[in-house]
Amino acid sequence: ATYRNQLGFVPEQYGPQPHPAEEPVVRSGPELEPSSRAAKLARTDLVGHVLSMMSGAPQLVLLTGKAKAKELQFEELSAADQALMLDAMAAEWSKWTEHRSTRTLSAQALRDLRRQFPGLRIIDTRWVLVRKAPEKPGVLGRLKARLVVIGCQEPINSLRRDAPTGSMLAFNLVVFFGAQPGWCLLGADAQCAYLQSEGIERLLLLRMPAVRPPPDMLPNQIVVAAGSIYGTRDAPRAWYKHLRAKLLAKGFREILLENLLYVWGDFGHSFIILVAHVDDLLIALSADDQQARECIDALAKELQLKMCRDSSFTFSVKFIEQLDDRIQVSQPKGLKDLEGVPLSRERLSDVGSPLADDELSQYRGTVGQHMWLITQTRPDYAARTSQAAQHSAAATVADAQTVNRLVQDVKGFGVIPLIFPRVIFNPSAVTLLGFGDAAFANAANCRSQHGSV
Numbered sequence: 001a002t003y004r005n006q007l008g009f010v011p012e013q014y015g016p017q018p019h020p021a022e023e024p025v026v027r028s029g030p031e032l033e034p035s036s037r038a039a040k041l042a043r044t045d046l047v048g049h050v051l052s053m054m055s056g057a058p059q060l061v062l063l064t065g066k067a068k069a070k071e072l073q074f075e076e077l078s079a080a081d082q083a084l085m086l087d088a089m090a091a092e093w094s095k096w097t098e099h100r101s102t103r104t105l106s107a108q109a110l111r112d113l114r115r116q117f118p119g120l121r122i123i124d125t126r127w128v129l130v131r132k133a134p135e136k137p138g139v140l141g142r143l144k145a146r147l148v149v150i151g152c153q154e155p156i157n158s159l160r161r162d163a164p165t166g167s168m169l170a171f172n173l174v175v176f177f178g179a180q181p182g183w184c185l186l187g188a189d190a191q192c193a194y195l196q197s198e199g200i201e202r203l204l205l206l207r208m209p210a211v212r213p214p215p216d217m218l219p220n221q222i223v224v225a226a227g228s229i230y231g232t233r234d235a236p237r238a239w240y241k242h243l244r245a246k247l248l249a250k251g252f253r254e255i256l257l258e259n260l261l262y263v264w265g266d267f268g269h270s271f272i273i274l275v276a277h278v279d280d281l282l283i284a285l286s287a288d289d290q291q292a293r294e295c296i297d298a299l300a301k302e303l304q305l306k307m308c309r310d311s312s313f314t315f316s317v318k319f320i321e322q323l324d325d326r327i328q329v330s331q332p333k334g335l336k337d338l339e340g341v342p343l344s345r346e347r348l349s350d351v352g353s354p355l356a357d358d359e360l361s362q363y364r365g366t367v368g369q370h371m372w373l374i375t376q377t378r379p380d381y382a383a384r385t386s387q388a389a390q391h392s393a394a395a396t397v398a399d400a401q402t403v404n405r406l407v408q409d410v411k412g413f414g415v416i417p418l419i420f421p422r423v424i425f426n427p428s429a430v431t432l433l434g435f436g437d438a439a440f441a442n443a444a445n446c447r448s449q450h451g452s453v
Contacts, residue, residue, distance in 0.1 A: 149231035163236035164259035193279035197238035
């Protein structure tokens with residue numbers, strides 16, 4: 001709270017408020033002039049900073065979960081791949097400079113800021129190195145480097161970070177419009193989305209990596225963030241606000257009942273409907289609507305959208321196929337990634353035994369995979385998934401066997417898509433039908449289930 005008051009920071013939900021004259025707002029603005037002598041922390045200062053942040057020995061911050069298996073260590077790469085990775089790192093830094101994501105800070109300015117704000121923390125950055133999925137079978141994917149902020153070190157816990165995404169209902173509505181005869185769907189991916197934010201409302205000092213800093217940067221050099229960047233706590237929300245502002249400026253109207261669902265023009269004339277999921281956009285429009293296409297082309301230029309005009313593409317891990325008589329939506333990758341709970345022969349002989357911690361974690365992960373599929377494209381086995389989820393708190397070996405059979409059944413049927421027939425949509429002739437059903441106390445511990453269509 002003291003830190004926020006010193007900076008004059010006011011959470012946006014309370015609206016703008018005047019700042020006291022004796023406590024001016026410090027921003028990453030033009031008053032912080034660059035200097036030929038860059039701000040840099042000595043190694044002893046760096047170690048002291050890390051110790052104060054972590055209350056223990058310095059630690060290497062790595063990705064977690066399944067993502068950590070994809071991360072590469074530079075020292076373990078071949079000489080040829082190291083050269084390619086250095087090129088990828090230079091390309092990443094060029095994006096930072098293109099978007100003016102940071103400003104240099106002189107050593108004197110850094111000392112002044114630390115005297116003015118004794119509790120001001122300097123947030124570390126680091127390289128995340130990965131190899132992208134191959135575009136063709138038998139060919140290695142390209143190497144990619146991303147410079148990210150270690151946002152967990154930021155002390156502002158009250159910073160607003162929520163960033164809505166489009167719902168499955170909004171997605172289905174856009175696909176439904178795209179399935180009309182003469183209409184089509186376009187996919188779009190915003191390049192460098194988290195570098196496109198418009199300014200930042202707090203003072204944020206970043207430390208460049210000590211090993212392999214970006215080109216023209218010194219090891220441990222201190223810079224001022226000029227916007228929300230990959231890894232900062234509010235980066236997703238900053239992108240959401242930027243995207244929303246651009247859409248509204250282009251004449252799109254926000255559907256207030258659904259997050260990130262927008263329309264442009266008038267239905268029956270020139271009309272666009274789109275939904276966004278983080279930095280992916282799904283757009284439906286008439287294939288011969290030149291005015292609508294010009295609007296999308298202008299939007300793509302401003303948001304740096306990489307447009308996909310193919311008949312088949314992926315949007316938010318859903319595979320969309322546009323055929324002559326229908327549009328199909330499926331999740332082949334989600335189906336392929338389904339995993340059961342590994343059980344030894346000894347464990348299988350004791351069906352009533354509770355699952356061990358690692359087995360229970362795998363059980364919950366498997367149920368989570370099923371929950372994602374049934375809410376997106378596979379409602380046909382929602383009831384069985386619901387029953388499995390009810391045992392997540394204290395699952396047994398028998399429950400794990402049930403989930404494993406569910407995995408086998410779902411994979412055995414293969415990919416089953418949602419189908420959107422190409423029909424003419426007449427809003428005045430639409431009728432809504434609803435159906436619901438419930439089973440009282442049919443599940444374990446007298447729990448009930450219900451469903452609706």
